Amino acid sequence: MLTVISRVFQFGWKNFTRNGLLTTTTVAIVTLSLLVFLGLILFNVLMSSTVATLEDKIDITVSFKTITPEDEVLNIKRSLETLNEVKEVKYTSQAEALEIFKERHAGDEAIIQALRELGDNPLEASLNVKANKTDQYAQIAAYFENPVLGRYISNVSYAENQVVIDRLNSIISNINRGGFLATLVLILIAGLVVFNTIRLAIYASRDEIGIMRAVGASNSFVRGPFVVQGIVSGIVSAIFSIFIALPSVYSVSPYISQAIPEVSLFHYFLTNIHLLFIYLLLAGVIVSGLSSFVAVRRYLHG
């Protein structure tokens, strides 16, 4: 059994090294398909970062009337934090609000003078609430419709920003859905291209398959080397892909950072290069090996 397995691997390797043109064509196509696959992974990283940036821009600010005792605001904060939909609540006291206001208008002497003349702090304390998911803001906003809280609240920003939040929600869900569909379609196309290339390569060997069977080779002994050849093509293509991708991502990354400053694609690529290589290796080996396995099957009769 061990002898047979060793022969299958030897033959697969010899087929790979001796079928120059067919091997080159197959490796080129599998490499291109793996680059598409890698491109999709990186595209999804970009999309996730974009979505995260957009999501980060959404929040609800609840302002409290100046008469509201600080303890009451902190109670509301604690009770908000118990809600499942709430990710984070940030409290800004009246004093902090005043400091921020002063910093923002530091150069505007008229406003600073007016504040001084007022004596009391006219700014309101506020709670800044972030939800776990962007579609949960409506539920959080509903929480403040409680008449008991109404006594203290002067304004909830959700009502003003509802249209923008809804639009962002719709953009985010469209990006997610579109990205998923595009990924699925492109992976399918890349897989079919690889399958057809390998099918053609094996079609060219159909006579040889007949000869092997005529001299007494079992189906697994005929099929094995083709599957090994496919697996080797997958491994070599994965290595080529990662080496082609490295300089490509390096040269594209600055342009992407200009558009989305939060993302450094090259940094992501470098820090995840092992994982990305494993993905490419698995995709290459599985698609090429499986394609060979399926493609040989039709010639294993008679």
Add this chain to the structure above:
Amino acid sequence: MIAFQNVYKIYNGSSVALEDASFQINLGEFVSLVGKSGAGKSTAISLLIGEERPTRGRIFFGQFEVNKLKDRDLPYFRRHIGVIFQDFRLLSNKTAKENVAFALEASGRPQKEIEDLVPQVLDMVGLGDKLSNFPDELSGGEKQRVAIARAMVHRPEVIIADEPTGNLDPFHTWEIISLLQKINQLGTTIILATHDKDVINSLGKRVITLDHGRVIRDEENGRYILV
């Protein structure tokens, strides 16, 4: 023992390739299957090695009933036979030595045995100096000798040769025929399908003549006679 019992092969319901063919071949015989092109020689061989199935009738090879063999069992059955084809059917990306070794490797023989046996057999067919040549680097006669070496290397009970000299000049034709005769003298049954009159007449062995798919003559020490 090989036996065809009332075998029919009809393509597309109407094209009769073999009709009620019955004959028996015993171990150690040298039998020629003769007939014009389309007489049914290649069909008979195709049925015997299980490449095709008869429309009707039974074909026996030793303990095997060939017409009942499943696809997955055919390779194991074929290890009892050596086949030589007109178009050589060598594996183009393997050397002469690897082509011959393949038949042994496929049946799981140990590497040591293969390393010893293959050069000997190639030497026997006069190709001891061409072990590392690929088929593209060999002449027609040399390719056919590699095919013979491959057919005989696993010491099959029967060697079936389907028009083995069809693509060869007269000199190489006689070279191949005398090789087959030598193999037969060593005890292997030979079934030779051919339409080469000179070859048949000089062999002086049993001749089964086919015409339009029917066995019309079966003679010991036969000659090439077509109606």
